[in-house]
Amino acid sequence: MRVTTPPDIGALGRTYFQRKDYVSRMLAAGAWSATLGDKYVHWDRLRFRTPPPGVTLEEWWLAIKSARMSMTKQLPCKDAAGEPFALATPDPLLRYLSEADRDLSGRVPIPEQLLNPGTRDRYRVSASIEEAITSSQLEGASTTRRVAAEMLRSGRKPTDRGERMIFNNYQAIRFIREMQKDPLAPDAILELHRIVTDQTLDDPADSGRLRTSDEVAVVDAKTEEVLHQPPKAAELRKRLAALCDLANEKTPKFYVHPIVRAILLHFFLAYDHPFVDGNGRTARALFYWSMARSGYWLCEFLSISHFLRKAPAEYAHSYLYTETDANDTTYFVLSQLATLKKAIAALHDYVRLKMGVIQRAQSILRQSHVFNHRQLALLGHAMQNPGTLYSATAHAGSHQVTPMTARSDLNHLAKAGLLIPIRAGRGFLYSVPTDLEDRLDRMGEGRKSGP
Numbered sequence: 397m398r399v400t401t402p403p404d405i406g407a408l409g410r411t412y413f414q415r416k417d418y419v420s421r422m423l424a425a426g427a428w429s430a431t432l433g434d435k436y437v438h439w440d441r442l443r444f445r446t447p448p449p450g451v452t453l454e455e456w457w458l459a460i461k462s463a464r465m466s467m468t469k470q471l472p473c474k475d476a477a478g479e480p481f482a483l484a485t486p487d488p489l490l491r492y493l494s495e496a497d498r499d500l501s502g503r504v505p506i507p508e509q510l511l512n513p514g515t516r517d518r519y520r521v522s523a524s525i526e527e528a529i530t531s532s533q534l535e536g537a538s539t540t541r542r543v544a545a546e547m548l549r550s551g552r553k554p555t556d557r558g559e560r561m562i563f564n565n566y567q568a569i570r571f572i573r574e575m576q577k578d579p580l581a582p583d584a585i586l587e588l589h590r591i592v593t594d595q596t597l598d599d600p601a602d603s604g605r606l607r608t609s610d611e612v613a614v615v616d617a618k619t620e621e622v623l624h625q626p627p628k629a630a631e632l633r634k635r636l637a638a639l640c641d642l643a644n645e646k647t648p649k650f651y652v653h654p655i656v657r658a659i660l661l662h663f664f665l666a667y668d669h670p671f672v673d674g675n676g677r678t679a680r681a682l683f684y685w686s687m688a689r690s691g692y693w694l695c696e697f698l699s700i701s702h703f704l705r706k707a708p709a710e711y712a713h714s715y716l717y718t719e720t721d722a723n724d725t726t727y728f729v730l731s732q733l734a735t736l737k738k739a740i741a742a743l744h745d746y747v748r749l750k751m752g753v754i755q756r757a758q759s760i761l762r763q764s765h766v767f768n769h770r771q772l773a774l775l776g777h778a779m780q781n782p783g784t785l786y787s788a789t790a791h792a793g794s795h796q797v798t799p800m801t802a803r804s805d806l807n808h809l810a811k812a813g814l815l816i817p818i819r820a821g822r823g824f825l826y827s828v829p830t831d832l833e834d835r836l837d838r839m840g841e842g843r844k845s846g847p
Contacts, residue, residue, distance in 0.1 A: 402439035626669035658686035757836035
């Protein structure tokens with residue numbers, strides 16, 4: 397997992413800039429560029445590439461770094477040794493930000509299902525469940541997605557540490573929604589951590605408390621090699637205050653794009669590693685808080701951890717590239733922007749898939765000879781308003797039929813598995829299954845394959 401540290405740029409500069417033809421040769425060879433195509437390449441990967449003709453790898457790296465310096469600014473946060481972090485703005489980063497602004501702020505058509513109050517909550521809950529599960533799995537929770545989703549949807553209490561981590565993450569997402577309009581304060585970060593780690597730490601007192609020991613490091617799970625040594629515990633309160641200043645736009649003095657700011661909060665919380673455990677989950681939760689506070693409401697329907705879990709090595713490398721190349725956070729920012737782009741695309745794919753299921757279900761209803769017109773009307777309403785509870789009295793009133801006929805309609809739908817009866821006093825209410833469209837879809841497929 398360890399990456400190769402780049403050559404010392406100062407030493408390279410002293411060697412090659414003394415040669416009068418260096419700059420002209422790099423320009424003529426096309427080596428003077430901050431990126432390779434659309435890639436912001438670290439030395440760890442550049443060393444395996446073939447440099448332009450007549451150029452050595454070291455000369456090429458110096459030219460790349462020189463091009464980056466012209467677009468780099470120092471950030472207010474510093475590393476454990478007191479050296480500042482930096483951020484460059486190469487073309488790929490600007491393009492990613494332009495696309496993310498367009499996709500997350502409503503300047504492209506937003507799927508109707510996310511705008512419909514009757515269905516958007518279902519999509520929000522599904523995304524929150526996915527993020528709660530995968531963010532926990534990134535840090536070792538072993539519970540399967542199916543079991544975890546069932547726990548969260550049913551309200552069942554967690555039965556082991558993995559389920560507790562997922563349950564806590566889900567509560568943290570709800571907490572973020574409540575605090576998104578407020579400025580970020582150290583106490584809010586501590587409370588967020590307490591929620592994330594409740595009943596999951598060896599010492600319960602560590603939940604919601606900054607670590608007090610320096611005997612902590614990020615290690616490679618396979619080789620046990622130390623990959624990152626966080627700042628000293630004595631510095632954490634000061635660093636947490638600096639993080640809040642960044643979050644609240646008090647620093648830096650130059651403009652930082654809101655999405656980049658959210659990603660930097662993610663990075664710096666994880667870099668500081670201020671807690672004995674749960675740093676990654678807390679960092680990703682801060683990203684969501686910052687995005688929501690900046691008005692990117694569509695992020696409520698995304699799960700970045702779903703994609704981080706698919707490529708954990710790339711996630712880890714983005715931290716290491718930053719730390720080994722002069723604290724250049726551009727590597728991490730670009731990696732997270734690419735993840736965000738995948739999450740946005742996945743959301744649109746998912747909604748398109750669900751809309752296809754709904755359309756097929758509606759087609760099945762139109763062609764159905766199994767249900768009467770009253771039942772078809774109720775099912776059509778239920779697909780657009782999944783949280784509705786139906787009663788025989790209301791159904792009878794809507795269609796001007798007797799209560800007995802209304803009960804017969806609802807019981808028929810319940811026997812078909814399309815409504816769920818719930819005891820209410822002496823009678824029943826009927827709720828809509830969360831997978832109603834899928835059930836109708838399967839019903840249609842069953843009829844196609846029948847005799």
